[in-house]
Amino acid sequence: MLITARRVSDGRPLRTRRHRGRPGPVHRSGFRATLPLMEPIIIDEIREDLSRRIAVAADRLAERTLADDPAYAALLGRTELRDRIHHSLAQSVDGLVRSSRGLPVELADARATGTLRAEQGLPLASLLRTYRRGGRLLWHTLTEAVTAHDPGALPRLLPLASVLWDVLDQMTDAVAEAYRRTEAARCDRDRERRAALLETLLDGGGAADGPAVSEAAAQLGLPERGRFAVVAVGPGAAGGVPAEAPAAAGPRVLWRVRSDGGTGLVDLGRHPLEAVRELLAPLGVRAGISPVVEAPGDLPRARWLAALALRTVPAPAGTGAALLDERLPMALVAAQAELADRLRQVVLGPVLALPAEDCRVLLGTLGTWLTCQGSTTLAAQRLYCHRNTVSNRLRRLEQLTGRSLSDPAHVVELSLAHTAYLQHPASAALRRPRPRRAP
Structure with a gap:
């Protein structure tokens, strides 16, 4: 503390104290807030009552989340969600105290939550919405606790507002970053897994009616009996095909893309085979379309027939999708x-x-x-x-x-x-x- 002196009317010096500010947390903008020196800070004085109020707030937020968000309701029970919210609110208070004392905020739990929810498939929007609601509820709980302790102490709480929002921003960023990183890794694993399943079906990774084929078809959501076709796309054009054609656009197509072209497994359902050509038309690619087959075990032969149909389309400048059954003489020559x-x-x-x-x-x-x-x-x-x-x-x-x-x-x-x-x-x-x- 700095000691300053001033004189009163009788000439005697009067010793007064002035607080020296101390550095607070560094915000993402680069600005470092300055907190007044308060020992102990107001949080320490209300900690017991605050802990009880946070438990009540966690109950309220859990109920609201389950009522408003079907994704959470399908994933977690009330007790588990309430416990996770309570822990997160307590971590926010701990981060507020640490940050007000110039210490870094602990973000390991926030990152773990983001990773877990991504693996569970909870939408990121749902997760961030609950964090934002928790932040607003925590500030309301803090003001209630301070008011109950001493209404005159509210001014001591106000300097902590910017600190709390910065702590909440750090925690939210940590959650989102961990979620996106995990989701990207999960998507990579899903793509690799789907590629392996498509290999089994299109290249004949087992007997036509073997367990490997049946398992691969089941994991890709294909029926045991149905109407299937295969599309072969010429090299240099496969980059324009999507990973999976949306169902609303026509029949479902699962694509396998390689440097030498692409192969699409088509689940026709009730769609006519002509719908595949209509689906390919906007892509402007050279493609061959196999006849319809009825079982996943027949897909390797359908893939060969689609490749044969592709060879009937002039290259390299030709475009268009050829149905094999419309070009049988040309396919015969190509074979x-x-x-x-x-x-x-x-x-x-x-x-x-x-x-x-x-x-x-x-x-x-x-x-x-x-x-x-x-x-x-x-x-x-x-x-x-x-x-x-x-x-x-x-x-x-x-x-x-x-x-x-x-x-x-x-x-x-x-x-x-x-x-x-x-x-x-x-x-x-x-x-x-x-x-x-x-x-």
Whole structure:
């Protein structure tokens, strides 16, 4: 304390005392509050009555929380919640006393609470709302206790208000930080667990009707019998797929995303298979969709069929979702790469040997004619040329290949060979025989 002197009217010095302020807690803004020197502080004088009032306050807050918040009511009983609230309020008072004396606030219990509630799945909003209510209730309890002790002592409590709010902020921050850290770790564990379950179902981690498959399906919330499909997404586009498509957007889709593409397990329920294509449309990806299967044990084969359907979508610039059952001839060619290559060379070899531009024109005309269901007139309209031009090109193609477009068997060969060319145009170009030089 500082001793100061002043003189009164008779000239004698009068000794008076002036309190030296002492530093209080450092707030998050960096400002350090200065508390008046009070020994003992008012909390020490009312501690016994305050302890009794805090117990009553904990009862009131527990009842209100259980009545207002279904999440708490589903998680904790009244006694357990009341005990936790009582402990938290007592910790807040202890933090107030420590902070007023320049000591750090103990936050271990607050962090433990945040971790526990995150693991239990209590919403963070519920947890923080109870902490805020507890802070307001604690201040009200403090003022009641001081008033009952000595109404004239209330001014001694007021300097502690800012200290209490800072303590409550520290505790709330500690709770929220621990909660978010735990929740992030839990989400990582959930993703890893779901990925392992999807591996079991999509890659055939056991017998089709084995316990591993049944357990994986049950843990993912899939029925033992239902309507399922698999989606295969091309590489480079899987980053646009969500972890799980919301149920409101259509059928439920569980995604497995890798660097070489994505695979989606679709629980169709009552949705038609076409709904999967509608769900994929906004993503702008290349995708193949398997036929419907009825049991989780059939999903590995459905995954293979979806990958086959994906190979019927032109790459790399092509987009769109292909239903396998709509592209069976193309899928047949894609499934037998060696035979497809042989078919392409045997049927279209003389055309592929032409100069690149001639080859492109003839095969483009053939593709358009096939798309137009054999109508030369419609093909000419799409190619912006005269009908006779289309006829001449097709006649030349018949001469080169030795196949007649009026023979259904030959049309099938040409169509499949053309599909093989579209799926691997670069390969066809590489295999094109080089023209011989004149001797």
